[in-house]
Amino acid sequence: MTLIKETDFGTPESKSEKMVTLTIDGKSVTVPEGTSIMRAAMEAGTEIPKLCATDSIKAFGSCRLCVIEVEGRYGTPASCTTPVAPGIAVKTQTPRLAAIRRGVMELYISDHPLDCLTCAANGDCELQDMAGAVGLRDVRYGYDGANHVFARNNGEANFDWKPKDESNPYFTYDPAKCIVCNRCVRACEEVQGTFALTISGRGFDSRVSPGMDEAFFESECVSCGACVQACPTATLTEKSVIEIGQPEHSEVTTCAYCGVGCTFKAEMRGEEVVRMVPWKDGKANHGHSCIKGRFAYGYAHHGDRILKPMVRETIDQPWREVSWDEALTFAADRMKAIQTKYGKNSVGAITSSRCSNEETYLVQKLVRAGFGNNNVDTCARVCHSPTGYGLNQAFGTSAGTQDFDSVDDADVILVIGANPTDAHPVFGSRMKKRLREGAKLIVVDPRRIDLVRSPHIEADYHLPLKPGTNVAMVTALAHVIVKEGLVNEAFVRERCDQDEFRDWAEFVSQDRNSPEALESVLGVPAADIRAAARLYATGGNAAIYYGLGVTEHAQGSTAVMGIANLAMATGNLGRRGVGVNPLRGQNNVQGSCDMGSFPHELPGYQHISGAKAREVFEKDWGVKLDSEPGLRIPNMFDTALEGQFKGLYVQGEDILQSDPDTRHVSAALANMELVIVQDLFLVETAHYAHVFLPGCSFLEKDGTFTNAERRIQRIRKVMSPKNGYGDWEITQMLANRLGMNWSYSNPSEIMDEIARLTPSFAGVSYEKLDQDGSVQWPCNDASPDGMPIMHINGFARGKGKFVITEYVATDEKVGPRFPLLLTTGRILSQYNVGAQTRRTDNSRWHEEDVLEIHPHDAEERGVRDGDWVKVQSRAGETTLRALVTERVAPGVVYTTFHHPSTQANVVTTDNSDWATNCPEYKVTAVQISVSNGPTEWQEKYRELSVSARRIATAIDAAE
Amino acid sequence: MSHNSVDKLVKMANQIATFFTAQKSGDPVAGMAEHLAKFWEPRMRAAIIEHAAHGGAGLDPFALEAVKRLPPVSVG
């Protein structure tokens, strides 16, 4: 293993198709028009010295180190800002150029400390490299005059000097080492799109400054690290590099946080991660990342991690640390006993969207082949199951239609119920880039999310609808499209079922579905809806991006189908720049769905009732499969309360914290005789568990994740599992104690089995992934290299299906007792239930969940900013602190659910989507009042959290 | 299944009915019956079928019709 060094071409790639040929140092080079001479030289293998250029950002031309000569042209132009031209002859090294470069370097070095040996960037510093490259041997100017290097000059305070800024927990800013190359400022603007940095002052006084001379932590900075990566010196440096030293080898792996699926080089020293550097060849992230993926991996080493298996007879006992053998035998014996006593359908499992495809596949195989039923479900149930159902109905595949790159060709972007800059940050940055280039933006969201207005971005229309009215909104948009003759007739005629289209068009055309008629339901001016519909239908390539704000509703599936209707009616499918794109929450939501985690579906979305599909699996697995759908997560809980569901194996999910109506969930768990939790930490669900199997992080095992664009990517083991085993091995050991006889020795063998049994994965293998980096399913004989854009010449199901989307108000209606609507979401620095991010410095950005409330509603209730408030719904009550803000509309309150002490799900209800039982997280009728501290439930829960986590000491255990 | 959870199944069935009632093409009742067969675990189907056999209190007429079309379920 070696340290992967990626080539820096100096300037971004040109997309032109026209080629230009020139000679560089006598060698003929052909490159796309618009390429810089610097890049052309690098492609030909000649590295021109440079400091202010790097290929993630546009050329700037400030350092003058990259000068060249062009035959027949006067002067010495900068090669980073000079484009190639046909037939020119470039020289990259002449005595004149060498002299200029040495002069430039001499000036830089004369205002730079010479502490290279003790500098954190030693060995990874471009200034150092360039000094070597240009042959700098002598610096004639001393530090006697003005400089930025020393705190004191000749005993006097040096006002040009500034101390280090160490406010950010993950990186430092040391102004003494800054060469003012501007790379960080441009990275923050062009790559991240946050505009947190500026250069203040001019000439010798110019300095990099976050915001208005603030500390990094206090500024607008979102800690994505793009500036740190772009910085050629030690000025911006990861604290981990300062602590550990330079890495010596690296492996490419995939972020285990969100559905964007950024790939990283995990740069290592031995088994210690030195830093995570986003990989330029990563097709989802192209070298960018967010705070979570780049910095928040420390949870893998957190002291809270449980590394030994544990069991207990009953959940009121303390945990007992035992050997793997004892824990697995305990689990298997009890599982078998339950099935004997209560029947084979009395047990099941929950797979995780955080675990790998291979691990998920094994858990569902264990359920179907080992338990002999289909009681397997995944946490995608509670987020994107309506996407699976809805898109399958409309198009015939349960997945988004595009790759992320497609957004570069979008002219109109319609964001519904998604908050990409917080929840899918790297894609959010891509989207912002496209918006800065001029694409139009429509945001449909009850809350004024950042995208609505942020530096250099402003939504053309923000439709702040009332929570729970998405279906009415998409129908109203469709009304305008049909009534104003904006339907793409040709597309619909060729691609969609005509009868269904006519029925749908007739339905949406009804007056009761007009924006005017629905104005009071939606709370949005009809004129805005009309204008937005026109823009979507006529503005060129229009792409829809949606998230949990669409799916997590009683009519979630209907809304997804409504979105599909809009795209079909306007012909916005089957090419770049358009499409229907679900933004997935967790890293492997797509994969866990693909892998047959749903109780009614075998891997690859093959319905369990289909004899042909079943037969393929039966033959391979050597068992008979049950043809009936199993229980979904909410059904499991209901059945548990009935006393008919007694044993549950939960891999990598914290259902007690993440699922709605906590009281209901805890009562159901308490009613079970065996709960097996496999996780990194004693998560909330483990309070009710009898067996704890310590799992491991993505750094400790091999496997694959599938991101929101159906892209399958590798995770690679960079350290030995601290708990001893990869999660797939643990499932295998458990399965074997249940009589399964599995003998996978590597996850690649599991993937081979998946490929063998799942038509859409037929061409996937680890060799293929190692070779291509990633592949977007379907990957089989019909599309051997995968499919970035789907439905190009027709829909997977044949004719596109228009569905009538009748709006029905949810049962969660506001009334005198509960006059406000609570909606929930997430925040950039934290992830889902926070089990990982809370165990990193990310918590410094979000120490607790707060309740956002509009000033008007706050005033009516006497609530001031920062007050403790009680949130009450018909399901329960909890308390948290209030944040008074106009981000939310009057009548709406908002919170996140990252912290267990908040217990936000105590107030959410058991309402769910009609088709999939996906819970209605996004709408709960509540009342808010001032309170003076935690509720009784929160207090009791806190006590439970302590007592349920007790681990017997060695002495207790010996007794 | 207890009274409590039949109420829940009735509510879910009525929600499904709301969607299928609105559909025009094909046979919406069959559509709903197929949905139940494809996504409801046999115990849930058995409970709603039995409830329907006893008059189906609370079930919307459309939902009742769809439930009646479900083939009998044997719950092992």
Ligand code: SF4
């Ligand atoms: S901080 Fe680094 S990237 Fe930014 S101007 Fe200074 S040297 Fe350049």
Ligand code: SF4
């Ligand atoms: S970390 Fe990201 S947001 Fe913060 S200043 Fe650097 S580039 Fe900008």
Ligand code: SF4
């Ligand atoms: S959390 Fe998402 S956006 Fe951030 S680095 Fe990971 S995959 Fe990328």
Ligand code: FES
């Ligand atoms: S690299 Fe070209 S001017 Fe700095």
